Amino acid sequence: MKFLGVKVYRFPLVKYYWPFFVGFGLTFYGVAKIQNAMMDTAEFINDPRHPRFKKGDLEKK
Amino acid sequence: MPQLIPFFFLNQLFYGYLALFALLVLVSWVILPYLLQLQIVRLLITKL
Amino acid sequence: MTNNYINSPLDQFIINNLLEINSPFLNLSTLNFSTFSLYTLFVVLVISLTFILSIGGESNNLVKGSNWLIAIEAIFDTILNMVKGQIGGSVYGRYVPLVYTLFTFILVANLIGMVPYNFALSASLIYIIGISVSLWIGLTILGLFLNKAVFFSLFVPSGTPLPLVPVLVLIELLSYTARAISLGLRLAANTLSGHLLMSILGNLVKNLMSINYFTFIFGLIPLAGIFAIVILEFAIACIQAYVFAILTSSYLKDSIYLH
Numbered sequence: 001m002k003f004l005g006v007k008v009y010r011f012p013l014v015k016y017y018w019p020f021f022v023g024f025g026l027t028f029y030g031v032a033k034i035q036n037a038m039m040d041t042a043e044f045i046n047d048p049r050h051p052r053f054k055k056g057d058l059e060k061k
Numbered sequence: 062m063p064q065l066i067p068f069f070f071l072n073q074l075f076y077g078y079l080a081l082f083a084l085l086v087l088v089s090w091v092i093l094p095y096l097l098q099l100q101i102v103r104l105l106i107t108k109l
Numbered sequence: 110m111t112n113n114y115i116n117s118p119l120d121q122f123i124i125n126n127l128l129e130i131n132s133p134f135l136n137l138s139t140l141n142f143s144t145f146s147l148y149t150l151f152v153v154l155v156i157s158l159t160f161i162l163s164i165g166g167e168s169n170n171l172v173k174g175s176n177w178l179i180a181i182e183a184i185f186d187t188i189l190n191m192v193k194g195q196i197g198g199s200v201y202g203r204y205v206p207l208v209y210t211l212f213t214f215i216l217v218a219n220l221i222g223m224v225p226y227n228f229a230l231s232a233s234l235i236y237i238i239g240i241s242v243s244l245w246i247g248l249t250i251l252g253l254f255l256n257k258a259v260f261f262s263l264f265v266p267s268g269t270p271l272p273l274v275p276v277l278v279l280i281e282l283l284s285y286t287a288r289a290i291s292l293g294l295r296l297a298a299n300t301l302s303g304h305l306l307m308s309i310l311g312n313l314v315k316n317l318m319s320i321n322y323f324t325f326i327f328g329l330i331p332l333a334g335i336f337a338i339v340i341l342e343f344a345i346a347c348i349q350a351y352v353f354a355i356l357t358s359s360y361l362k363d364s365i366y367l368h
Contacts, residue, residue: 006164009094013085016203019254020247024078027243031070031235038067049068051136063123064234064301071139072146073124073236080149081240084156084214089206092160096185102172 118308122232122301145236148228152217188212188354195358196365204361212354219300219346231300231349241293244357252364263367292356296349303342310335 001008014021039050045061115121128142163177174182188209192201215231222229231237252260264281265274314335318328362368 003091004161004164006091006095008090011089011094011206013089017085017207017247019250020207020244022250023243023246026246027239028071028074028078031074031239035067035070044067047068051138054131054136063119064232066124068138069124069143069145070235072141072143073233074239075139076143076146076149077236077240080153081210081214083153084210085206087153087157087160088210088213092181093185093206093209095164096182099172099174099182106172 118305118312121304121308122229124228144228145230145233148218148221148230151221152214152230155217155221156213184213184216185209191355192358195355196362198366200365204358208354208358208361211357212350215296215350215353216347219350220343222300222304223343223346229300229304231296232304234294234297234301237297238290238293241291242289244292245289245360248360248364251361252367255365256367260364260367263363267368288360292353292360296353299345299349303345307335307339307342310338 038044044050124144126141126143127147130137130140159177159180163175163181164171165175189205192205192208195201196204218230221227222231252263264278264285266277266281269277310331314328314331317331318325
């Protein structure tokens, strides 16, 4: 197939780079844990961007 | 410090990895084969 | 975008949501379109636009190439020869796309961040250190998969006397794990400190030059110093991208060939 007139060569990405994709997934999972932990500290619990306000939890903690 | 506001961590990582993956596909499927074909054609033209 | 004035030099790194996604069932706040995603979109657009401009033109210009092709071909030759020199052997071609895309992404992101009033992508600590940690995890998995148990011979330098080996293994292990954050922290700290320095110095000189005419003339001397610092920042933007790429290929060589 062609991309704007240039022939596309399907380089086997997953076959050669699968460890890096596993690393991306693990880092994503770790940073999600860190984000959820940091959002519940005293400094950010009352920030208006916190997702608990969208769920209907309207009290000041 | 605005780099350490936790509400944007996953947003940065998601779009950052998406951009890197899109670039990886663009580079390895389109750009690098085109440049390699240019080098091979120049070699064949001058040597044969 | 709650205020229109810049109150502190750190305000240039604030991220705002430009287009939010609100769903009543799930928390889809990771899919918001923020300033960060706008600038990653700019980087991808600039790189693809440079390539599209280089393949346009008349059909008899394909082998000679146009002026736009010189930029792409220069980076291609640099990265290819650098990876060939670092990794060598018969498998170096597999990892050229990864090093090439890391180099071009960081170079274009740094150069876009040098334009005034733009957002510097490389100064986002969590993104750059996230890339470096995930690359390190990938390198460890790659080394373990290719070499199985012999991978741990990476931690014993060749030619050490036998009693020193336990101490040396611990030190090598520590320096191996420090690679995970040092690779990203180098780039992020350089960009962050450079932008912060330019912002603070520019503010100071602006306050000096706005007092009266004498300080305006006198203030041209520190302004020349700041001009030299801006030129240094451009050099740092390009050099840090190259350092990231060459260190990644050196760590790839360590994982594949185990010195």
